[in-house]
Amino acid sequence: MPAHSHSRASRPKAATALRFGQFAAMGTVAVLILIAGVWASWGTAQHVMLTKGRERGTMTVTQCADDHCTGSYQPASQGSTARDRVVLDSEVAVEKGRTYTVVVKPGTDEVVRAGTGGLLYAWVPLGGALMLASVVVAGGLGRTRLGWVLGGAGLTLVTAAFLAL
Structure with a gap:
């Protein structure tokens, strides 16, 4: 061969x-x-997505700067407490003066948008x-x-x- x-x-x-x-x-x-x-x-x-046991409510945006917006939080779920100041990532199309449905991240004053828009954005x-x-x-x-x-x-x-x- x-x-x-x-x-x-x-x-x-x-x-x-x-x-x-x-x-x-x-x-x-x-x-x-x-x-x-x-x-x-x-x-x-x-x-x-996993909102059971989490604080849910609304945030009224009062100020936006750099990469976040702040505002007051009003609870909508049992066990949730009102806050004078919570922080929302401003990359999530928000406008000053508007109110948004949010979920509080446990142990923080940070919130994320809830609902369909928040889910899709996530x-x-x-x-x-x-x-x-x-x-x-x-x-x-x-x-x-x-x-x-x-x-x-x-x-x-x-x-x-x-x-x-």
Whole structure:
């Protein structure tokens, strides 16, 4: 058997190994992006979604500066106490003088928007992660349809949050 026939037989194996390596690497990157999106969203989403036992009420915005707004808090749930000053992340489209439904983060004077708008806003980081992962899935994994589905889901989530707020 000539020496060159052995190298031809190993080429398909090498190509298969490289394809598997690319698939594993890009799959890992896509999964890590999605995990990071869920992780970033969960910090706020847990307060909006799991409201049992949490303080719920309304906040009237009195002042906004830099990256947060402050205002008074009026309770709407049992066990909740009124506060003269609570803090809301001002990146959540708020206007001075308006009243918003909020949930108090336990042990703090920080609040997060409640309701549909607050829930959608809490998951915006996941929406961004879905859009980013769609590029990895479509380009790196060659799964174009799945990439379009992920990207569309992310865009829908971000757009819905924008419209709800």
